[in-house]
Amino acid sequence: xxxxxxxxxxxxxxxxxxxxxxxxxxxxxxxxxxxxxxxxxxxxxxxxxxxxxxxxxxxxxxxxxxxxxxxxxxxxxxxxxxxxx
Numbered sequence: 001x002x003x004x005x006x007x008x009x010x011x012x013x014x015x016x017x018x019x020x021x022x023x024x025x026x027x028x029x030x031x032x033x034x035x036x037x038x039x040x041x042x043x044x045x046x047x048x049x050x051x052x053x054x055x056x057x058x059x060x061x062x063x064x065x066x067x068x069x070x071x072x073x074x075x076x077x078x079x080x081x082x083x084x085x
Contacts, residue, residue: 023052027061034065 010017014028026048033041049058075082 026052030061031065034062035069 004019007017007019010019011028014020014025020028030041030045030049033045046058049061053061071082074080
């Protein structure tokens with residue numbers, strides 16, 4: 001499990017990439033929508049998620065996306081570089 005370097009390079013064109021399965025594509029699209037305009041997410045987007053995840057998993061996925069967005073905004077505002085270790 002995990003993301004390959006090849007997948008990271010293909011993220012820009014993930015919708016057309018054979019490197020991602022349908023479930024992964026739904027998650028990437030959802031993460032993009034939450035990041036760009038969470039208030040504008042439509043019921044259809046949640047229905048797509050429900051094909052692959054239960055309610056608890058969708059809540060957890062949304063929380064992870066929100067925490068990543070918070071961390072990015074916090075670090076950007078303070079011009080902090082993340083400690084990659």
